[in-house]
Amino acid sequence: xxxxxxxxxxxxxxxxxxxxxxxxxxxxxxxxxxxxxxxxxxxxxxxxxxxxxxxxxxxxxxxxxxxxxxxxxxxxxxxxxxxxxxxxxxxxxxxxxxxxxxxxxxxxxxxxxxxxxxxxxxxxxxxxxxxxxxxxxxxxxxxxxxxxxxxxxxxxxxxxxxxxxxxxxxxxxxxxxxxxxxxxxxxxxxxxxxxxxxxxxxxxxxxxxxxxxxxxxxxxxxxxxxxxxxxxxxxxxxxxxxxxxxxxxxxxxxxxxxxxxxxx
Numbered sequence: 001x002x003x004x005x006x007x008x009x010x011x012x013x014x015x016x017x018x019x020x021x022x023x024x025x026x027x028x029x030x031x032x033x034x035x036x037x038x039x040x041x042x043x044x045x046x047x048x049x050x051x052x053x054x055x056x057x058x059x060x061x062x063x064x065x066x067x068x069x070x071x072x073x074x075x076x077x078x079x080x081x082x083x084x085x086x087x088x089x090x091x092x093x094x095x096x097x098x099x100x101x102x103x104x105x106x107x108x109x110x111x112x113x114x115x116x117x118x119x120x121x122x123x124x125x126x127x128x129x130x131x132x133x134x135x136x137x138x139x140x141x142x143x144x145x146x147x148x149x150x151x152x153x154x155x156x157x158x159x160x161x162x163x164x165x166x167x168x169x170x171x172x173x174x175x176x177x178x179x180x181x182x183x184x185x186x187x188x189x190x191x192x193x194x195x196x197x198x199x200x201x202x203x204x205x206x207x208x209x210x211x212x213x214x215x216x217x218x219x220x221x222x223x224x225x226x227x228x229x230x231x232x233x234x235x236x237x238x239x240x241x242x243x244x245x246x247x248x249x250x251x252x253x254x255x256x257x258x259x260x261x262x263x264x
Contacts, residue, residue, distance in 0.1 A: 095189040144156060
């Protein structure tokens with residue numbers, strides 16, 4: 001379907017999708033409107049969790065546009081052929097959510113022409129500040145993790161803190177505004193494993209675009225397949241972050257305006 005992704009708004013009317021160099025398939029039912037679908041994975045062997053966050057239907061009947069925003073694990077081992085694959089998808093921006101040590105130890109290997117931007121979720125450049133007392137968040141997260149039967153209390157704690165930590169607000173604001181401002185091509189954002197920090201960034205973007213919560217959760221759980229680890233993520237972790245949003249702000253819309261401080 002053509003060679004270049006569209007730019008501008010991330011959503012398009014139901015029944016249409018932007019043209020890219022990837023294969024799409026039109027599913028035509030006996031009744032109702034046809035549906036266009038595509039494989040999310042680009043087949044990047046060195047970054048198995050590299051996948052498109054487009055193609056999801058919103059609550060108002062639109063589609064999140066494919067070929068514009070990707071999520072991934074670290075990009076330190078891209079082969080020359082894989083770099084060319086990314087260029088063929090018109091990738092122009094890479095947003096790195098990792099901390100300074102991760103970036104130093106495993107720097108991204110990017111093709112020429114791709115802009116690199118850091119949005120460090122755990123950066124202390126804005127101080128060590130929390131919206132709720134850290135001990136309160138910790139105690140509540142541990143209790144919730146034990147109640148849910150979480151296999152990893154560290155993750156049960158980490159997800160609420162990504163909402164409670166003020167430094168993370170700056171990172172996710174930078175991520176969303178970078179995606180919105182990139183009119184020259186596609187964007188990829190990532191952490192190390194392509195989950196956790198990347199999961200919350202994806203959840204924020206998709207929720208902003210009106211994707212229903214059950215679809216956001218399905219994208220989250222797909223990480224178990226893409227990483228090849230059936231225990232990579234547990235749904236209770238993501239839900240703990242959304243619970244923290246409701247606890248601190250009352251609802252998601254208030255969170256994105258008062259936490260990351262996103263404007264319209």
